[in-house]
Amino acid sequence: MFDLNVPIASSFLGLNNAKKSNKGKQPVVGNALQYTGPQIAVIEARVDLLIHLGYTAIAFNQTVNKKVDPKTHVNILDILLKQLKPRKEIVYMKRLTIILDEDSEKGFGLINAQTSLFNSYDLISLVPTNQATLALACLTHSLPSPLTAHIISIPLTLPRLPFNLKHTLVRTAIKNGAVFEINYVGAVGGDNDTTMTDANAAENGASAKRNWWGAARELTRVTKGKGLIVSSGAVADLDFRAPDDVKNLITLLGVSQDISHCSVTKSPKSLVLRAQTRKTYRAVLSEPQLVVPDQQMEEAPESIPPAPMVTEDTANSKKRPRDEPSMASETDGSKRKKKKRGKEGGQR
Amino acid sequence: MVRFKNRWLLVEFIPLDQSKPTQSRLDSKQIWAALRDSIQENFGDVGWGCVSHSLTVKYFSPTTNLCIIRVAREHHRIARGGLTLLKSIDGIRLLPHVIDLTGTIKHAQLTAIEHNRRVVARFRARAGTSVSYHDSYDQYLETSNQEIQSLKD
Numbered sequence: 001m002f003d004l005n006v007p008i009a010s011s012f013l014g015l016n017n018a019k020k021s022n023k024g025k026q027p028v029v030g031n032a033l034q035y036t037g038p039q040i041a042v043i044e045a046r047v048d049l050l051i052h053l054g055y056t057a058i059a060f061n062q063t064v065n066k067k068v069d070p071k072t073h074v075n076i077l078d079i080l081l082k083q084l085k086p087r088k089e090i091v092y093m094k095r096l097t098i099i100l101d102e103d104s105e106k107g108f109g110l111i112n113a114q115t116s117l118f119n120s121y122d123l124i125s126l127v128p129t130n131q132a133t134l135a136l137a138c139l140t141h142s143l144p145s146p147l148t149a150h151i152i153s154i155p156l157t158l159p160r161l162p163f164n165l166k167h168t169l170v171r172t173a174i175k176n177g178a179v180f181e182i183n184y185v186g187a188v189g190g191d192n193d194t195t196m197t198d199a200n201a202a203e204n205g206a207s208a209k210r211n212w213w214g215a216a217r218e219l220t221r222v223t224k225g226k227g228l229i230v231s232s233g234a235v236a237d238l239d240f241r242a243p244d245d246v247k248n249l250i251t252l253l254g255v256s257q258d259i260s261h262c263s264v265t266k267s268p269k270s271l272v273l274r275a276q277t278r279k280t281y282r283a284v285l286s287e288p289q290l291v292v293p294d295q296q297m298e299e300a301p302e303s304i305p306p307a308p309m310v311t312e313d314t315a316n317s318k319k320r321p322r323d324e325p326s327m328a329s330e331t332d333g334s335k336r337k338k339k340k341r342g343k344e345g346g347q348r
Numbered sequence: 349m350v351r352f353k354n355r356w357l358l359v360e361f362i363p364l365d366q367s368k369p370t371q372s373r374l375d376s377k378q379i380w381a382a383l384r385d386s387i388q389e390n391f392g393d394v395g396w397g398c399v400s401h402s403l404t405v406k407y408f409s410p411t412t413n414l415c416i417i418r419v420a421r422e423h424h425r426i427a428r429g430g431l432t433l434l435k436s437i438d439g440i441r442l443l444p445h446v447i448d449l450t451g452t453i454k455h456a457q458l459t460a461i462e463h464n465r466r467v468v469a470r471f472r473a474r475a476g477t478s479v480s481y482h483d484s485y486d487q488y489l490e491t492s493n494q495e496i497q498s499l500k501d
Contacts, residue, residue, distance in 0.1 A: 049362070053445060188433060238364060238435070238443045245432040245446055252429050 001243040002268035003050060004059040004095065004123065004151070005183060005231035007193040008043070008080060035083050044084065046237055051090060053242040057272070059093035059123055061233075063195040066103050068096075068117070075120050093272065095123040097153065099196065100133035118147060123275050125151030125181065127196070131163040138169040142178035150275050151229070153181040156215040157192065157208040165222045174227035179271050180219060182263075183233030184246055186212035190239030217253050225259035229268045354402070354501075355424040355449055356456035357417040358463065359431060362443040372413055374437055376405040379415055382437040387430035395430070398423040406499055407460070409492055412467040414447075416456055416499070424449070453501055460496050464489060 035043075050058055060077050077094040084092070096118070118124060126141060126149045128134040134152075141149040152173060154165075170180070185192060191204045203211070220228065230250055234240050241249070243264050250260040361379075363372065383403070388396045402420035409415075419427040431444050448459045468485045 049443075052362075189435060238362075238441050240443065241432055242445045244449075245428070245444070248425060248428045249432055251425060 001055045001264065002057045002059075002229075002272070003055045003232050003240075004057075004093070004229060004268055004271075005061050005153075005181070005233045006046070006050070006058055007061045007063060007195075007233060007235055008076060009194060009235075035080060040083055043080070046240075047084070047087070047090075049237055049240060051087070053240060055243065056089060057091040057093065057268075059095045059231075061095045061097055061125075061193075063097045063099065063193055065099045065195060066101060068098060068114070070114050070117055073117065075117075078120055093122040094120065095125060095151075096121040097125045097127060098149075099127045099129065100137065101129045102132075115147060119278075123151060123272070124149040124278075125153050127153045127155055128163070129155060129158075134163050134165075135169060138173035138178070142173045142176035144177065144277060148177075148275075148278055150178055150271055151181050152178055153183065154215065154219055155196070156183065156212045156219070157186040157203045158215070159203070159207065159211055161215050161218060165218060167222060170222050170227075174223065177274050179227050179229050179267060180223055182216055182219065182228065182230045182250070184230060184241065184249060185233040185235075185239050187216070187249060188234070188239050188241065191235050192233060193235055213253075220250075220253050220255050225255045225263065227267070228255075228259075228263040229271060230263050231268075353421040353451070354418050355421050355451060356406075356453060357419065357424070357428060357431070357446055358448040358450070358456055358459055359415045359417060360445045360447055360463070361413045361415065361437070362445055363413065364441050372410040372440075374408065374410060374413075374440065376408040376415070378438050379408060379417075380405045382434060383417075383427070383430055386434045387426065390430055390433050391426055395423075395426050399427050399430075403427060407496060409464065409495075411488055411492075412464050414460060414463055414467075416460060416496075421451070453499060457496050457499060461493055464492050464496075 047058065060080060062076055064073070075094070081092055081094065124147070126133075126137040128137045137149065137152050141147070142152075154161075173180075183192075186208055189209050228250075230246055232240055247257075247260050247264050250263060251257055255263070361372070361374070380403070383405075384396065384400075387399060391398075399419060402418070404418050405415060406418050407414075407416040417427070417431075428446060428449070431446065434442070434444050436442060447463060448456065450456045450459070468489060472483075472485065
């Protein structure tokens with residue numbers, strides 16, 4: 001069972017927003033940052049509880065407001081994972097969430113130059129807060145690349161959903177492989193991650209629950225249940241719920257039982273797998289093998305292009321492999337057909 | 349034919365601090381009241397009306413925090429939802445964890461007995477007592493098994 005949003009506050013390590021006094025001074029050296037004993041104990045207790053409830057794959061989440069500043073950004077989760085004790089059969093993952101608002105429309109650090117910074121995270125997600133950033137997140141950032149943000153987390157506890165969930169945007173995002181996330185902490189009435197509330201992306205309080213039900217229902221209506229994952233987002237230990245209970249909660253939003261089962265099991269699993277494609281070229285996971293057709297065709301071996309070129313062809317995976325121009329003129333129809341089949345057979 | 353079908357929910361209320369196995373001071377009436385309040389708050393009078401006639405707390409064990417609740421099959425989802433959205437009972441903060449959802453009382457009993465045994469084993473492991481030491485848990489297991497077996501539909 002997957003819980004893909006266990007927030008870890010940046011304030012744990014004493015790293016605060018750029019507003020604070022650190023700006024002028026030297027950036028803190030990464031090695032010096034460590035979680036203290038009691039902090040680790042708290043996190044270990046939370047993981048114990050999650051395991052007791054039945055979760056086996058946990059993604060720790062670091063939230064950043066507005067944009068990622070390469071100079072001051074520290075991957076707190078790397079430091080955390082080194083200090084947590086390894087558990088059998090439990091998978092830990094690292095996730096980065098970026099809250100987008102009007103200021104981030106111009107750019108928020110998810111650019112090619114900083115790919116190395118983002119490679120240390122297994123999952124990237126975006127929290128759009130207005131129509132423009134939603135469009136950005138759905139269209140530009142869901143395309144396969146080393147910087148795809150696979151998770152789009154809609155803020156569900158805001159008083160009025162700040163944007164219309166346009167059907168076309170949502171459909172495109174899901175077709176590209178992105179996924180929309182529902183955090184159930186809003187329904188249970190727990191507190192959200194402080195970075196989110198500070199950035200006005202979440203609310204705690206009596207009306208938060210009501211907003212959650214409305215917004216979540218709207219989200220399930222637009223996505224029709226496909227491309228949905230559910231995760232906790234809970235900060236307090238007692239706000240977590242067992243995966244079956246969460247499944248039941250999603251059913252109450254009007255989603256049918258099997259789709260809600262998918263959103264708790266299959267969707268997060270395929271999402272995690274898909275997120276691994278960030279480290280590959282253009283979302284190709286397996287390595288294609290060139291199958292040389294048998295030796296009846298003497299000309300064929302010479303005109304078959306060498307292996308690297310074949311790989312590049314398949315890497316533009318959505319397109320069919322084009323015939324090499326050199327082959328086209330030389331051979332006759334039947335041989336070309338055989339070669340084509342041989343090529344395609346190899347790329348399967 | 350026109351048999352009245354039920355669902356039996358086995359719920360474990362996880363307290364705030366798991367390491368200290370203290371006796372919980374809850375009882376079944378408080379649980380029923382808290383569940384009723386939760387359903388009324390989240391699903392309104394309509395939701396409570398669906399469930400009210402069939403909702404009963406059949407068994408509760410303060411030592412292992414195990415509760416067996418019976419609801420009608422038609423609207424068991426509402427009851428389970430009300431349970432999930434429950435945060436505290438009588439001021440004590442809890443985490444409701446539904447261990448099992450069965451259609452017959454027989455399987456609910458079996459799961460309950462197994463759960464009790466597992467929790468007692470956990471307590472014993474934490475206390476580090478040796479295998480042959482007979483502590484009060486033995487007697488507790490006896491009495492609780494009898495109580496569970498005597499549950500009727």
